[in-house]
Amino acid sequence: MSIIDEMGTDTSADLRRTNLTRALRAVHLAGGRMSRAELARELSCSRATAAALVGDLSALGLLHELGAVATGRRGRPTPTVTPAVAAPAVVALEVGVERLRIATSTIGGTLEDLAEASLITGSAETVAALAAELLEARIATLGSRCVGVGIGVFGLVEQSNGLVLEAPNLGWRDIDLVSMLHLPSHLPVRVNNVANLVAVADSIRGVGRGCETVIYLHASIGVGGTLVRDGRPLLGRLGIAGEYGHLPLGGADLPxxxxxxxxxxxxxxxxxxxxxxxxxxxxxxxxxxxxxxFRAAAAGDPSAQAAVRVTAAAMGRGLAALVDVHDPDLIVLAGHAAHLHAWAGDIVEDAARSHVLTSHRERLAPIRPTPLGDGAGLLGAAEDLFSLVLSDPVTLARHASGRGDA
Ligand SMILES: [Zn+2]
Structure with missing residues (x-):
């Protein structure tokens, strides 16, 4: 009798399912590689229980255990747990203004086979047609291993239905992107704002992990953000909170x-x-x-340096307003916001400090770039899907083995 068949609906089966989920998530959050002893510690269980859980997840085709290797440290050598060779994978797609980016991610959360395609026009039909082409090829390559698609858009996305309400820099309003992609109906799909996805990824794998209140700021063409509390983005009624870029903080009153x-x-x-x-x-x-x-500024061009200074100061001034409103433990920057901080971090921080309330001034919340770099949005799109599919390892294994809901 297979493990899947043994899974009933009684309490002990539910407990088993919960433990399988916890074990699978632990390996995923550890980057897809941890020793069986580390897994036992993480789950606060015995090594024998950890071995049994890994055995079940291996039989489901989700994990693989490498033989014990002596580490040189005290104690017995312990086997290493990794994703199975044909472990389930999700496809992450980012819809930017200039380009589409696509990648695959499996248990462990790293991005693989990153590719991109330039956009010549922002028209939703053209963008969706190109996106559909990229997705179709990627899904075909993965075959039954593909268990879902996560999509990030530079725009406001209604959380309940994935509708792109507004993407000012693409010129979109009320675009039902998912229905335009013609994806296989059995695949779960999630659409989210890239700024939200940066927050999702960094809260799990970046500097925001374990922090209580974090402001995320993502800039490119446009500026967006998310407030995260205890690892959960606070998205509001429609799921479009955090549109910091459209706060009236621009002194020059530009359109x-x-x-x-x-x-x-x-x-x-x-x-x-x-x-x-x-x-x-x-x-x-x-x-x-x-x-x-940025490159001209680094080479000593005075007008480029002045432009970086002015822009960095404007970012710092606005961050001061966000600090006064949210009183965060940490501010995390991504995309162009992180680049500005890398080139002129002292100006950003001086401007923030000189515009916050006195109580914040001497102990301004740290301002850090996400260590996930420019892949943070794609990583978040993958994590958005993983948060869904890793919650039920048995169903996940069924889908990844091509057996669907049967
Ligand atoms: Zn605006």
Whole structure:
């Protein structure tokens, strides 16, 4: 009798299922590699119980155990637990303004086979057609190993139905992206805002892990963010909270692509940096132009250096407002916000310090870039899916073995 068949619905089977989930999540969060002894410690169980759980998860085709290797430390050698060779995988897709990026991720959460395609136009039909092509090829390559698709969009996404309510920098309103992708109906799909996904990934694998109150700020073309409390993004009624970029913190009252004036992002994002440096660009050239400004600043170009300073100061000033509102333990930056901090962190922090309330000034919450780099959004899209599928290892194994819901 297989493990799947043994799984009933009584209490002991439920407990077994819960323990299998905890063991699988532990290996996933450890990056897909941990010793059986570490797993036992993590689960607060005996090595024998850990061995039994790993045995069951191996029989399900989810994990694989490598032979015991002596570590040189005291104690018995212990086997190492890794994902199975054909372990389930999810596909992560990021819909940016300039490009699509796609990657595969399996248990352990690293990104594999990262590829990208440039966008010539932001039209939803064109973007969806290219995305569908990339996804179809990737899903076909993975075969039954593919257990879901996580999608990040640079825009506001209604959490309950995945509808892209507004993506000002793509020119989208009320776009049902998922229905335009024609994905296999058995695959779960999640769509989320990239800024939210950066927060999801960093809360699990970055500097925000274990922190109580964290402000995440993600900038590129536009600025978004998320407030995370005890590892949970606070997304609000529609799931679109954290649109920090459209707070009226821009002193120059410039028109924003959202239709308002004076939005913070008009002085902070990649467009703002290009404009401050006196370089004209369109949406699809803004990231490249921003990189060129950073490089020119590093090479000593005075106007590029002034542009970086002005933009970094505008970011710091807005961060001060967010600190006053949320009183965070930590501020985590991603994308262009992290690049600005890397080039002019002292200016960001001085501007933040000089605009916060006195009580915050002497002990300003640390401002850190996410260590996950520019892949944070894709990692978050994968984690968004893993949070769904890892909660039921038996069903996950059924799907990954091609047996579906039968
Ligand atoms: Zn705006």
């Amino acid at each position: 924003c692509r959202c239709g308002l004036r004076g939005c913070w992002e008009t002085e902070v994002d990649q467009f703002a940096l290009a404009r401050a440096a006196g370089v004209g660009t369109d949406a699809r050239g803004a990231a490249t132009t921003a990189d060129e400004v």
